[in-house]
Amino acid sequence: MKDTAKDFEISGMAVMEALGYELVELERWNCCGTVFSLTEDDLMHQVGPVRDLIRAQEEGSDEIITLCSMCYATLKRSSLFVNGDQERLDKLNAFMNKEVDYEGKVSVYHLLEILRDRIGWEKVEERMTNPLTGLSVAPFYGCTLLRPAEIAIDDPDSPTILAEMISALWATPVDYPFAVECCGAYQVVDHRDIVIERTHRILAAAGREGADVVVTACPLCHYNLNDIQRELARLIPDYEKIPIIYFTQLLALAFGVDTGRIPASLKAKLKRLQTVKGEG
């Protein structure tokens, strides 16, 4: 959020401020570890995420809100892993003997849930100053917002939360078959060819349905869909890149607030749409 995904944070903070909410960053935080450890006996890899929950507890908060969907999944799954089992919680607290005990009372939310359930799409629509009429937006959910069921913020096979957001901004949500597929995630490190194939399939499907832009909630999905397109452009003659932005950047565009960096091709598309509206 402070480096390669800083546009996510910039736009997210700006959008929430525009809606009248202040997102307060934890004074101290550590990396959640990116992935949730899936073995039954592993407490060591819960230390990172649970320490973040302790940080929230220390600041008197019973909630953490995340922008990154991988952080959301890892923090939430960790909180459920330790809350469900007193022995685990006791062992973890005993191990982290220089920390206060984690009491198991911090809930984890993703920003999209807050927008849908607490703020409401009506309020989002009211705040909008630049309706995105005519823009076709393909939602890319990726994995960690929807799977497994214990943390899903929407239906894992037919989610609508991003389509609802897109419609609230008067843009057109694009329905295409790869919206909930995995981008390949960390395989990009040592199996880059897999992610090239995934990206091609996902974006070709979105493009066939007329998408002008794809929105995502995960910095890893963003990298895989965005940066890998450079390789597609080298491999495929006349390949046309589709701009990839964070969902907070789409909101920021509609609100007229700081979007962070936006691809030039998207700026050009928006300008063309404005010109058409002006003529109409």
Added chain:
Amino acid sequence: MTKTKRVSAEEELALLELSMDEVVEKVEELSGQNVFDCYQCGMCSAGCPLVEEMDLLPNQVLHALQMKDESAMTANSMWICASCYTCEVRCPKGVDLAKVMEAMRQIYLRKRLDHVSIDGLSHREIRRLPQIAIVASFRKKTG
């Protein structure tokens, strides 16, 4: 392309010094899953986004575990798995195949048989890859 494999999958399995009975017992212990819950409907393989790169389909891996067959542990499937959880949400028996894959990886990784190394990445790759990708990959493929 894997970065650290200098031995064959069969040689790597031999380094574990475990019988397949012991392996399957460990897989069930680490994953909390009963491999015999699977009745081979294939929903997992039908939904898995990375099957094309796998030596064995996810359901074939589970079947091999049921049969205590070494192919479960020598196939590349567990290393191609991206833990996307599509298999688990679709399994009609509620088998958490993602946890089974993780258990199989951990059996190797806890014996320091890593499947990615920092030496195997060029400076250019380290510069261009986002931190989230490197950390996630190393969490999944190193012990």
